[in-house]
Amino acid sequence: MASNKKYWKSEAELNPNDSIVETLRQNEFASEIPVDQFLGDKETLSATNTNRRDFLKYVGFSTAAASLAACEGPVIKSIPYVVQPDRIVPGVANYYATTIANGFDFASILVKTREGRPIKVENNTAAKVGGNANARVQASVLSLYDSTRLQGPMVNGEPIDWQAMDDAIKASLNALKVSGKQIVLLTQTYASPSTSRLVDEFTAQYGNVKHVTYDAISEDAALSAFEARYGERALPDYDFEKAEVIVSIGADFLSDWQGGGYDGGYSKGRIPKNGKMSRHVQFESNMSLTGANADKRVMVTPSQQMITLANLYAKLNGTSAGGELPENVQRAIDNVIVQIRSNPKGAVVVTGIDDVNAQAVVLAINEMLGSNAFDPKAPKYVRQGNDKAVNALIADMNSGNVGAMIMDGVNPMFSLPKAAEFAEGLKQVGLSVLFTTNYNETAEAVQYTAAANHYLESWGDLQIKKGHYSLAQPTIRQLFDTRQLQTSLLKWMGSDKSYYEFIKETWTTNVLNGSDWNQALQDGVFVPANEMMASMTESAIADPVVMAVRGDKEKQVESTNGEPEPVSAISIDSAVRSLANASIAGMELTLYPKVGMGDGQQASNPWLQEFPDPITRVSWDNYLTVSKTDAEKLGLINTHAANGGLDGSYAKLTVNGIILGNVPVVIQPGQAAGSMGLALGYGRKVGMKAEMQTGVNAYPLYQNFKSVQEVTVEKATGMHEFACIQLHQTLMGRGDIIKETNLEIFNTRDHSEWNIVPQVSLNHQEVPATTVDLWDSFDRSVGHHFNMSIDLNACTGCGACVIACHAENNVPVVGKLEVRKSRDMHWLRIDRYYSSEESFEDDDLKKEGFDGLWGEKGSLDGFRQLEHPANNPQVAFQPVMCQHCNHAPCETVCPVAATSHSRQGQNHMAYNRCVGTRYCANNCPYKVRRFNWFLYNNNDEFDFHMNNDLGKMVINPDVNVRSRGVMEKCSMCIQSTQKTILDAKRDGRVIKDGEFQTACSSACSNGAIVFGDVNDTESKVAALKESERMYHLLEHVGTKPNVFYHVQVRNTNEA
């Protein structure tokens, strides 16, 4: 029986007069389909007599024409130079020594140029100080080719030419000279003798000029403490190679603490030699790179750090300072005291506490110990920022005292906590000029935006440390209509000198002392003969240039401040007392610079954005690091999404009334409960491509330039999608990946006990896995046989090699979404492992002790526990690239023989032969093969440097740019080994040890990665292969890799 029920789809249908219902009854869609949009003008479309058949004809014809045309190659033009420069030979690289000094990173470097284009940054091994290029310096060459760079000067957002701008500025400056209003130079730290002299001359000409140095991330406390004690505004230098006991209280000296650059010396002291290595104890709250490398890491909150330091000082003097500390911290301090007492000269204490008292106490301790590693006589000048002067400047601006403001290398509207106040003040300044390479937050607020040179286009000089000078020379002509500040100052002073001539003048009169200018320029670094003598006899000679200049600056600061700075010595006793009384009631937030991003000035650099943080392994983001206990209290979670991505809760932070919403959260093992961490430098928006606008800006929380702030945290709604490339956190007791032992066992037992070779069963007998093989071995004793040695003791996980590899091998950037899907293209990754128990050793023991499935020792529960890192885990870093197995599993499964082995030990990958089956990647036990899921160049979906002509200038012409559907991996820099061989053949000589280098080995200033020919028995790598600490990754698989590692040894001697 049929039903009479009437079905209705929506309430509207009940109303018979509803127009929509009526239309829907007539048509399928309520509104007309917008065919016009894709078929163009309707009239012309109906007017044409193209019918379906014609259309098919056209399609057919154009397909045929296209396929015919494809048979013919394009006409390629070759355009030679009209006048070829003498030094450029097409196809041959030139190297220039220069210097980076961008206010945050200071280093002497070599720049590799091809046909006049800088393409790679390398370490300047001739430099005794500052010759290490970190990840950011390695990546800085890409910032030169940033397509968002300013291409010319602007006035109020409109383009202007330099002449007009110069005239206007000169007129204003001259007017100010008459009116007597202040002219302010607000700049980055230069540490440049010539710039100091230039500013003096500028001051002399215009009068009433004030030079304020501003560091986005301030080291004012350390500078002030040093000044109070030694009379010079500088930073003490440390040589950790000479230190046997290193005690660090919150100092992340392996990354950017006090200007950084300490990792090279540190690593040298970490390699056990003659049974000895340094002992490193770290008291810290955030899990830092330095803490991860420490032998003993003690979790303390920032306020406890102060009490720890006070106690350390008091106990070294046999007194007591008071203050409450947990028992384990007390015990750790007591142990440290014993170790320091036994070898006071070999000990060094450093601290990152952002407090003048703390810094003063540390100086006192080191002086008291007579530490060999501590050098206050030849201090470093890489940070000069003065918080008081900046604050005074903002006050001056708001009171209308400032007539002109010239800024260079700074972005105060982004990085100043008081940006709003600064903006208000800027409105009262008659003339505001900003020198910047990129359009940024401050450029929006100023009148004149002067497009500045990149450092690779500029002249410059630097005194990184007293008596250690370096020169910067341009390696390419300005790409755009840009000019550096110094040249402009000279112009505005009416001088016809170029800045080059000015530098040369400074150097001939003040620095060179008769030495050859050209030689200094070629070396990039210069140490005066008397300085070398001085450093040997340890009697420092005051540097005339810098002393004079610095003195002037101080005077100005004082006069404008109105309140003279107390340069008198800080009383250590009262300092200790105030430290011991430190306490913060609530949660403590530590703001820190991330290894990949620093202070944020290279935020539009895709290499650095995609660089995974060494600790959290998260790229393209900054985040709040929270301890597990606090996370549970606040309800913050981290989850793993189905596609392999990491998700995290959002949190809302409130510091002193300032609210920062939607900060993603990462639960960080080793974060001291009661403390949190957040990286500065992210969250740039203005002038950046949409893809590059990542993270949140933490600078507004950087109140009063203090890196530790009291914070209240609330959970916010929603989950953040991270791009994290390593989700597994622990090794789960698999001790054969990272082999570890401690110094005592290493010194006393046979290596078969601590460097255990895995056993396999052969004919029902347990034999070492290295002796069993499915395959016949090739004879590799003839010619070169390349091996790479990676010392886990020397590797700090800094990541310079990752970026160097990127630059050398044209590794594409894939973007946040792809990284999240584990499609990152890094040929070289640095795995980070946490231990699940107190140490990796305990993990192994626990796993060995499993008995049955259930119960107390059951493996079901046991493995589940092993998945989670300990509260304060041990951390290990392991760089992994293609292991170039002699018996490579990838080679046997390739259906088209695209990957094959060479006699020289390299596993070759012929991209043009690859058909993209990805069998090789599946069969690789090390997971080092990377697949091109997309075309990453000339593709708008991946709008990074390979999508524009400018960015492509960084590409290494000797290495192929891979296409879609092709597998790629580390080639052991075959282009560079082949070049070395060819050079030797051409010269008709034998290759010396050390000539063979890969991008990673030459970037590693820590000496962790050593590359060479093991058939050369004299070579360093051959000796390293014979070391007792040598082991191969996953030896039991029998792949016989050509990359080997060295067992990590920790100095766990507690007393």
Add this chain to the structure above:
Amino acid sequence: MKKVLNRDQFPKVLGISVLVFLFSTLLLSAQEVGQTLVAVPTTEQATASTGGDVDKGKSLFNQNCAACHKLNDKATGPALAKIESRLADEGLDREWIYAWVKNSAGVIKSGDSYAAKLYAEYNNTAMTAFPTLSNGDIDNILAYTAAEPATPVVSAATIETIAAEPTSGISNNTILGALALVFALLVFMLFSVNKTLRRVMEANGVDLVKEHPKSVPIWRAFAKNQFLILVTAILLLLASGYFVYGWMMQVGVDQGYAPIQPIHYSHKVHAGANKIECKYCHSSARVSKHSGIPSLNVCMNCHKSINEYTGGPEGPSQEDLANGYTNEFYTNEIKKLYQAVGWDETNQKYTGESQPVEWVRIHNLPDFAYFNHSQHVSVAGIECQTCHGPVEEMEIMYQYSPLTMGWCINCHRETNIKVEGNEYYEKIHAELSKKYGVENLTAAQMGGLECGKCHY
């Protein structure tokens, strides 16, 4: 890309054999004419001398002066034809010339007004002093500059000589011609024999019975036999497959590619006639992966003084003339160079307005193949011609080798590495040759076939 296939040799051969036939008789007499022609100018020059030896003067001029001076044109220095009589108009005698040549700077310093004027006119560049030239030498040079230049007499007879010359002696072409003649004769004879026989047959009354048995036409028999059709079809498919494959394999192989270049640069003139060493211009081939297209300043090293093409003493060949390669044509190409490099010929100055030349690249190796010139040129000592063919004979440069991977590999398999005097190879060569049991290792045995050596 336009391809020029290897030209068919047949018409050329035919043409030349006809030429042989026509001119072989004229050969002897023509040579005599040529000799007499050469003799004429010498007598003329000898008579034109003014107290110096013109021949000696010519060689001295070419050795010492020609780098900066020309007879009839301004170059780095002024034109020198009839210089003595022109100086005499200025009131300067031969003594002044002696002084000037031996030490021009001295004359300028002495405050001589004409010398100062000259110095200023030529961009304040003093002439190189020639203290080694004796007064006699200078007399000879002056005699040469004063002599009427010999105008090359180009008669039809000389052209014939040149055309005929390569065929002197019994060449293949002659033999071929003779054979063709014999063949034609044979055909004619066969034809006539057949005709005669028929005539005889008719005369004897023999009737040629033509019997056509009724049979199935062959195509129908073929169509009925299905097996045969199948086999034929398979064969046809295989054959077409073979040719299609062959055709596909030459896609992207541009052997013989000879594009038209913006400046008609003749390797035949430079590397062939003037014997300029390849690596003089392509200097980076010694040290770099690129052989490099020479920058225009390299061209100007010579072309600063060579501003016109004069060709050989015999003038352009008929073939050249047929292609339009006259002296004026080449001179025009030199002017194109001046235009590009921004050289002001009249003032002997660079104007600074340059226009880089956009050459069409001939040898296009794909990006995924790494090739290094210095490895082959400097280390292996391979002649450029091994891969690039007889460049010194190429009027228009073309791609001589296929540049395919098979071609590379083949050479690597066949070529021994050059170890002599190269310390790098000493140890490895000794060990490897012992291992392989050979005396000389090929590039392949050294590892020259490994994928990663060329693909990375």
